Amino acid sequence: MAESNGNSQNGKMATIEKLFQPVQEKLDDTGNKVTVVGVGQVGMAAVFSMITQGVTNNIAMVDVMADKLKGELMDLQHGSAFMRNVKIQASTDYSISAGSKICVVTAGVRQREGESRLDLVQRNTDVLKIIIPQLVKHSPDTILIIASNPVDILTYVSWKLSGLPKHRVIGSGTNLDSARFRYLLSEKLGIATTSCHGYIIGEHGDSSVPVWSGVNIAGVRLSDLNQKIGSDSDPENWKETHTMVVKSAYEVIKLKGYTSWAIGLSLSQLARAILSNANSVHAVSTYLKGEHDINDEVFLSLPCVLGRSGVCDVIRQPLTQTERSQLHQSADLMAKVQAGIKF
Numbered sequence: 001m002a003e004s005n006g007n008s009q010n011g012k013m014a015t016i017e018k019l020f021q022p023v024q025e026k027l028d029d030t031g032n033k034v035t036v037v038g039v040g041q042v043g044m045a046a047v048f049s050m051i052t053q054g055v056t057n058n059i060a061m062v063d064v065m066a067d068k069l070k071g072e073l074m075d076l077q078h079g080s081a082f083m084r085n086v087k088i089q090a091s092t093d094y095s096i097s098a099g100s101k102i103c104v105v106t107a108g109v110r111q112r113e114g115e116s117r118l119d120l121v122q123r124n125t126d127v128l129k130i131i132i133p134q135l136v137k138h139s140p141d142t143i144l145i146i147a148s149n150p151v152d153i154l155t156y157v158s159w160k161l162s163g164l165p166k167h168r169v170i171g172s173g174t175n176l177d178s179a180r181f182r183y184l185l186s187e188k189l190g191i192a193t194t195s196c197h198g199y200i201i202g203e204h205g206d207s208s209v210p211v212w213s214g215v216n217i218a219g220v221r222l223s224d225l226n227q228k229i230g231s232d233s234d235p236e237n238w239k240e241t242h243t244m245v246v247k248s249a250y251e252v253i254k255l256k257g258y259t260s261w262a263i264g265l266s267l268s269q270l271a272r273a274i275l276s277n278a279n280s281v282h283a284v285s286t287y288l289k290g291e292h293d294i295n296d297e298v299f300l301s302l303p304c305v306l307g308r309s310g311v312c313d314v315i316r317q318p319l320t321q322t323e324r325s326q327l328h329q330s331a332d333l334m335a336k337v338q339a340g341i342k343f
Ligand SMILES: NC(=O)C1=CN([C@@H]2O[C@H](COP(=O)(O)OP(=O)(O)OC[C@H]3O[C@@H](n4cnc5c(N)ncnc54)[C@H](O)[C@@H]3O)[C@@H](O)[C@H]2O)C=CC1
Pocket: 037, 038, 039, 040, 041, 042, 043, 062, 063, 064, 065, 068, 106, 107, 108, 109, 110, 111, 120, 124, 127, 130, 131, 146, 147, 148, 149, 150, 151, 172, 173, 176, 204, 258, 259, 260, 263
């Protein structure tokens, strides 16, 4: 399949030979190659965010649908003049992903209206059984970022299938839920989303945990101003904000059939953190055994420091008893679902 590369020469045409005086071979490696598997709604939103935000200028796209791949490739190529010298490749063959610093997995089925993320587990496990070994074969040093749902379980599955160390297998997790939470806080408080600080941890999904004890504006903790914040007895009903986060995906899916832009931007932020060795903190799905006294081998989101080697640290967030027990409930649920999958 065709590729777009501002630097490529395609043959020994006389004009080209007259134009260039060769000095040395051009290098192919940009040092920031990202492969995205799955060029559906999520995959393309991620690709578009990454190349337009300058996160990478070297993208490979893989899918099973050759025509869709070619169409997306051509459409992006036609935008080359508006981008920053981006190399884009697409193929159904995984050799195209060779040398990727990051592989983002967005392939598989999505929820239909009325389905939960957990309903997808076996179907998408079967998809990952095909994809993960191929990615690791061609990029043994890669970092995997999993987005396919149910993302926490599939991150665990990918860790098992890949044989990679746990710090190099990351789920997009509650980076998205935390962004939704911060947006809803910003609407309620009338200030910018970027000035509202707070984390959703645990499952990316129905059992996610809002860390009300840490929500703050400029270091002022809302729990110091309203000790019942987030609880059933809170007269201001802040709990509703978290309920809206949990319902967000269901609502958007009902309205437009899928979610894409916010997860695409979230994946782009995570890729930037890794490629730029930012040591920035993001709520991502990571290996949790031992954290907050969780005994099961599960992947769930906690705030993590992300850098060039993947997850460098997990932040030891002080949790209230309620937050802790909700996190444990998420972990129990993950362990139970994991025990039922075949891979
Ligand atoms: N983690 C998160 O926050 C979010 C996760 N998702 C999940 O992302 C996944 C993708 O969603 P959409 O892009 O909306 O779906 P989509 O149906 O638009 O795209 C899925 C793509 O995967 C491809 N695919 C299927 N099997 C494959 C295989 N074996 N190898 C390579 N490609 C394969 C399909 O051909 C298709 O292009 C779903 O599981 C969805 O639930 C969606 C939104 C947010």
